[in-house]
Amino acid sequence: MTKAQHELVFAGYTNYFLWLEQANLAGALRRKAQSGCRVRFLIGDPASPVTAAREAEEAVPLTLSTRIAVTLNELEKLRDVTNVEGRFEIGHVNLSVFRFDDEMIVTPILARKVGHDSPLMHLRRSQADGMFDRFAAHVEELWSRGRDIREAGQDVQA
Numbered sequence: 056m057t058k059a060q061h062e063l064v065f066a067g068y069t070n071y072f073l074w075l076e077q078a079n080l081a082g083a084l085r086r087k088a089q090s091g092c093r094v095r096f097l098i099g100d101p102a103s104p105v106t107a108a109r110e111a112e113e114a115v116p117l118t119l120s121t122r123i124a125v126t127l128n129e130l131e132k133l134r135d136v137t138n139v140e141g142r143f144e145i146g147h148v149n150l151s152v153f154r155f156d157d158e159m160i161v162t163p164i165l166a167r168k169v170g171h172d173s174p175l176m177h178l179r180r181s182q183a184d185g186m187f188d189r190f191a192a193h194v195e196e197l198w199s200r201g202r203d204i205r206e207a208g209q210d211v212q213a
Contacts, residue, residue: 059087059155060092061093062092062095062156064095066096066151067097068151069098069170072171073126081133084136085136089136091138094138095139096142097194097201098127098144099119100144100202101120102120103143105146106119106120112167113167127141127204140203141205142198142201142204144201145201145202146197150163154191157179158180159177160176161176162175
């Protein structure tokens, strides 16, 4: 993430762990965005039936909707920053993609597993229409279908 200059994409259903693992992530994202980097978060809708179904499958005390609320709360602190965007994903939970310019981390979400219990792949863009571009296109498709978190009628402080 520190090397990225143009694009940061966090397309994970909750992304809550980012705020816990990266000290002062909001500050780093603010600086990236202010230097011209586009920062996007694609997250699940905490009120959707998809989220409720996945919560039942995971059956863990720290629910998806709670984890999403962490991200919404942190994104609210960046509301004033141009280049920081957030959308609710309208599909099902099956894949997390984190893009940092021409590098990417992809995590397929396995049945009955939370994200951190799933495998991950580190990809680098090395050719046109390779794995990197296909996952990037997947994220762009989900992004195009998503709803802006600020226009979705949600209280972003959930």
